Amino acid sequence: MDKVSRSGPDAATCEAIVRGRLSDPFSVLGMHGTPPAITVFAPDASEVEVVDMKGAPLATMDRIHPEGVFHATFPRRRKAFAYRLRCKAGDNEWLRDDPYRLSPVLGEMDEYLFAEGRHEELWTKLGAHPITHDGIEGTSFVVWAPNARRVSVVGHFNAWDGRRHPMRRRLGGGLWELFVPEVGAGDLYKFEIVGVHGDLLPLKADPLAFQMEEPPGTASVVARISPDWTDDEWTGRGRRDLRGEPVSIYEVHLGSWRRGDGDRVLSYTEVGPILADYVQDMGFTHVEFLPLSEHPYTPSWGYQPIGMFAPTSRFGDPADFAAMVNHLHEAGIGVIMDWVPAHFPSDEHGLARFDGTALYEHEDPRLGFHKDWNTLIYNFGRNEVSNFLRASALYWLKEFHIDALRVDAVASMLYLDYSRGPDEWIPNRYGGRENLDAIDFLRNVNTQVAERTTGQTIAEESTAFPGVSRPVDQDGLGFDFKWNMGWMHDTLQYMAEDPLNRRWHHDKMTFGLHYAFSENFVLPLSHDEVVHGKGSLLGKMPGDRWQRFANLRAYLSWMWTHPGKKLLFMGGEFGQEREWSHDRSLDWHLLDDPNHAGLQRLVRDLNACYRSHPALHARDCEPEGFQWIDGGDADNNAFSFLRKGHDGDAPVAVICNFAPVQRSEFRVGLPSAGNWREIFNSDATEYGGTGSGNGGYVSAEGDGWHGQPTSASLTLPPLATLVLTPDE
Known part of the structure; x- marks a missing residue:
């Protein structure tokens, strides 16, 4: 020795x-x-x-x-x-x-790019990575805490003793790093931080954890993620311009869509094949999941996330999540995930005052606190914070093959005075109400998504902010699509009226066409419309039981033929009667009732009709794709319009009757003479309707009408929508 x-x-x-x-x-x-x-x-x-x-x-x-x-x-x-x-x-x-x-894990370029806010694949360095370093198996840990006096990684491997593994501070960017031998996948960990004032903070979860404990546990989990992807045929298609393609989205809360025996929540691997088969059978093109990033509070439905890089462990591990996405892709179904950069919860193990200072949030509550949700607002003007969020967006798209991110609560990001009183906000440097840092952040996210991935972005934005879905180089925000909240609110208000009163609210159905092509719109009938005392879609419809189903059939048919992509929250397709609750499964037993089964069949056929007729989708975002035949027939509660595709695409005529009476010899102008085939009738008996209609055809001949060169006399069923196309 x-x-x-x-x-x-x-x-x-x-x-x-x-x-x-x-x-x-x-x-x-x-x-x-x-x-x-x-x-x-x-x-x-x-x-x-x-x-x-x-x-x-x-x-x-x-x-x-x-x-x-x-x-x-x-x-x-x-x-x-x-x-x-x-x-x-x-x-x-x-x-x-x-x-x-052992030698350092981080390179100087990583540190430099992070300090500049330009490390676009941040997840490859920060977080916990099982690696071989200097010939030794273990895990590298890297975390940002620039104002901390000391940061340690703790876990079962060191008895949660912060004295044992204090980390190396990298002075350039405020990063702390440590390689811990023998720690590997499955090990729990957190960070113990001594704050700027020398106080020991509550243990913090890793902001870039790739896996977290199932709540109510709050620890991060070392994860080695290597999914077995077999979706090359799907991902190999590249980035697509979906404006001219059929897009019908089935919105899903995974924990309550369908449950197992004893009300057991199904795992990612259990629900994936069942969901894929169902969505494929129903003809939807995409599934949109309410947020699946880790969140501590289940009743938030994921909208108060802490794990911006971690699929929630409620349904399995990250590999299981990837397997579900892979299964949906193999079935030809796109995957959209709600992503929440607008705010974060104040749970002590999360991002709040992460190093003892307002690191991710603003110090001033007039900038940094949402009263509506009791949550904190990211400091979008800080390079490292915007980099963190931007990397999160890219992570889901690149590493988990997500096809699109629906960005939640964009309006709350755009305006400094969002849901605030006169003395509760601070104007921008020009004295205005716009959040200039958030606007720059959103533009940067959308630019990076477009340049680095095949993914898309969709904004949930409820104001008239200009250019949400206009390209960044045209002074827009750069989203691919925007939810049309105005259309949703107006049309649901119209449908809630007794048909006797609808003539006085006719403009609720037509007003949306004044701005329908100002953005690339998605028409949303989302989860927000079936919670908090709002009842179900079916429950919003007036009249007796038959009329309620007929109203909903006619309304969904109006939606599917209206310009804009489609989104329907789960349960709406078969007429869920109870208000949605995240704590229980949808009421699938209702499909034993012919009315509910008929409504489900109608949605399936609407998807088929929408996908097979280019006139209904090819020019969804162009004014040339729509023409009123008669939008002013308020006395009859009737609407008629044409949908048009590109040259060579047969036009489609849509006639809606939102009155509970049949109208015989109802004359409609049409663009060409000859037989027009009735390709869809929401009053068909297989949907639960009366079966009245036109025997499959109408004949357009003789005098013009409604500014069209010819016209047809037809039977318009009660509370129904007809779809016609020239018989070739």
Whole structure:
């Protein structure tokens, strides 16, 4: 064994080690100097021996502090050498590698790009990564906490003792890093942080954790994610311009769509095949999931996330989540996920005052707090924060093959005075109400998504902010689509009226066409319309039971033929009667009732009609794709219009009757003479209707009408929508 001398750090330094107040552990712990000396903190050991990499003993270390600081100097050596530590406590003996003898994990370019806010694949460096480093298996941990005095990684592997693994501070960007040998996938961890004022903060989850404990647990989980992707045919299609394609979206809350025996929540791998089969059978093109990033509070439905890089563990691990996405893609179904950069919860293990300061949020509550949701607002003007969020968006699209992100609560991001009183907000530098930092952030996110991925972005934006779906280089925000909240509110108000009163509200159905092509719109009948006392879609419809179903059939048919892409929340397709609750499954037993089964069949056929007739989707976002035949027939509660595709696409005529009476010999102008085929009738008996109609055809001949060169006399069923196309 080597001859050693018994010296080491002074008493004050040893006291800082055992009290967890060592801000620069790599300056003391590990091997230093010439001749080399080793200092180790091992509070769980009674004896520590230095051994070579084959386990041969080199020296027994001297305990220089009773709480576990050990030291040895090697006077005969002049160069640093690799070593391991053999620790003993009673009858127990174990070998371990010393993390403080190892080289840094981060490169200088990573640090530089992060400080600049331009590390677009941030997740490849920050977070917890099981790797082989300097020939040793373990996990690298990197976290941003620029104002902390000390940051440690803690977990079962060190008895959650923050003194044992203090991290190396990188001065350039406020990053802290440490490679911990032998820690691997499945290990729980958090960060213990001594704040800027020297106070010990509550343990923090990793902002870039790729997996987290299932709530109510709050620890992060070391994850090795290597999905077995077999969706090359789907992803190989590249980025698509969906404006001219059929897009009908089935919105899903995964925990309540369908449950197993005993009301058991199904896992990602269980629900994936069932959901894929159902959505494929129903003819929807996409599934949109309410947020599946990790969130502590289940009744928030995911809209108060903490794990911006972690699929929620309620349904399985990240590989299981990837398997569900893969299964949907193999079935030809796109996957959209709600993404929430507008705000975050104040749970103590999350981002709030992460290093003892307002790091991710604003210090001033007039900028940094949402009263509506009791949540905090990101500081979009801080480079590192905008980089963190932008990387989150790219992460889901690149690593989990998500096809589009629906960005929640965009209106709350755009306006500094959103839901605030006159004295509760701070104007921008020009004295205006627009949040200039958030606008720049959204433009940057959408630019990076378009340049680096095949994904799309969709804005839930409820105001008249200009250019939400206009390209950034045309002074827009750069989203691909925007939810048409105005259309949804107006048309639902119209449908809620007794048909006797609808003539006085006719403009609720027509007003949306004044701005229908100002953005690339999605028409949403979302989860927000069936919660908080609003009842179900079916429950909003007036009249007796038959009329309620007929109204909903006619309304969904109006929606599917109206310009704009379609979105329907789960349960709406078969007439869920109870208001939706996240705590229970949809009422699938209702499909035993012919009325509910008929409504489901109607939605399936609407999707088929929409997808097979280009006139109904090819020019959804262009004014040339729509023409009123008669939008002013308020006395009859009737609407008629043409949908048009490109040259060679047959036009489609749509006639809606929102009165509960049949109209015979109802004349409608049409653009060409001859037979027009009735390709859809929401009053068909297979949907639960009366079966009245036109025998499959109407004949257009004779005089023009409604400004069209010819016309047809037809039977317009009660509370029904007809769809006609020229018979070729």
